[in-house]
Amino acid sequence: xxxxxxxxxxxxxxxxxxxxxxxxxxxxxxxxxxxxxxxxxxxxxxxxxxxxxxxxxxxxxxxxxxxxxxxxxxxxxxxxxxxxxxxxxxxxxxxxxxxxxxxxxxxxxxxxxxxxxxxxxxxxxxxxxxxxxxxxxxxxxxxxxxxxxxxxxxxxxxxxxxxxxxxxxxxxxxxxxxxxxxxxxxxxxxxxxxxxxxxxxxxxxxxxxxx
Numbered sequence: 001x002x003x004x005x006x007x008x009x010x011x012x013x014x015x016x017x018x019x020x021x022x023x024x025x026x027x028x029x030x031x032x033x034x035x036x037x038x039x040x041x042x043x044x045x046x047x048x049x050x051x052x053x054x055x056x057x058x059x060x061x062x063x064x065x066x067x068x069x070x071x072x073x074x075x076x077x078x079x080x081x082x083x084x085x086x087x088x089x090x091x092x093x094x095x096x097x098x099x100x101x102x103x104x105x106x107x108x109x110x111x112x113x114x115x116x117x118x119x120x121x122x123x124x125x126x127x128x129x130x131x132x133x134x135x136x137x138x139x140x141x142x143x144x145x146x147x148x149x150x151x152x153x154x155x156x157x158x159x160x161x162x163x164x165x166x167x168x169x170x171x172x173x174x175x176x177x178x179x180x181x182x183x184x185x186x187x188x189x190x191x192x193x194x195x196x197x198x199x200x201x202x203x204x205x206x207x208x209x210x211x
Contacts, residue, residue, distance in 0.1 A: 016033040017034045017035075018032060019032055019033075019059075019062060020062075027197075028185050028196050029176075029185050029197070033173070034116070034148060035145065035146050035147060036173040037148070037171070037173050037174065038148070038149070038150040038151065038172060038174040039153060039168060039169045039174065039175050040055075040151070040152050040176045040178065041154075041155050041169070041176070041177050042177055042178030042179060043158070043179075046178050046179055046180060047183075050085070050181075051178050052152055053081055053082070053087070054085060055119075056094060056119055057090055057094070059148070063117055064094075064115045064116055065094045065117045065119065066095050066097065066115035067096045067097070067119045068097055068105070068126070069097070069098045069121055070098065070126050070130060071121055073098040074098050078096075102130060102131040102132050106143070109144050115147070116146075116147055116148065117147070118147060119150045119152065120137075120150065120151050121152035123152065123153050123168065124153065124154045124161055133164060134164040134168055137164075138171070181200040182199060184197075
């Protein structure tokens with residue numbers, strides 16, 4: 001069966017439901033589609049985990065969020081971060097899982113009223129321990145095309161760690177890198193030129209002053 005080829009008119013007529021967030025988020029990231037795919041990378045101790053949780057909290061305004069905490073689990077540092085960011089404010093809309101395989105996640109997402117936003121942290125640990133791969137991630141995104149998948153990546157020498165993560169970055173709509181407690185959008189949906197998201201103001205000052 002021959003697949004459909006889109007004309008310029010067809011493409012221009014397509015409509016997207018975008019995230020209606022405020023200036024704090026739209027300045028650096030624009031107004032991405034609710035089902036846009038995200039790829040977030042950053043070195044250790046740069047503010048990546050805090051940024052991801054802040055993003056998750058914001059997305060709770062638009063639908064249920066499921067956080068796959070593969071790398072950190074539900075540890076004391078994770079608990080402290082949730083407390084610091086007042087995640088109790090999104091009670092009922094934010095859920096954390098730390099030991100579910102991709103097959104189990106797929107079954108979960110097939111249920112009614114399942115999460116709209118899925119954070120996979122990190123993709124590398126998911127690949128090593130929970131059955132993830134580049135191809136399985138693509139398959140999952142295609143099956144649940146109305147959902148938003150957010151992949152968190154470790155780095156090695158300032159690049160995503162491992163070939164599967166590098167390949168995944170290429171196909172994701174939103175490419176974000178966290179450096180020095182600032183999050184920069186490098187992808188296809190960029191906000192204002194030069195804008196960035198401030199993850200932790202005090203951390204930026206310490207980094208700038210080499211404290």
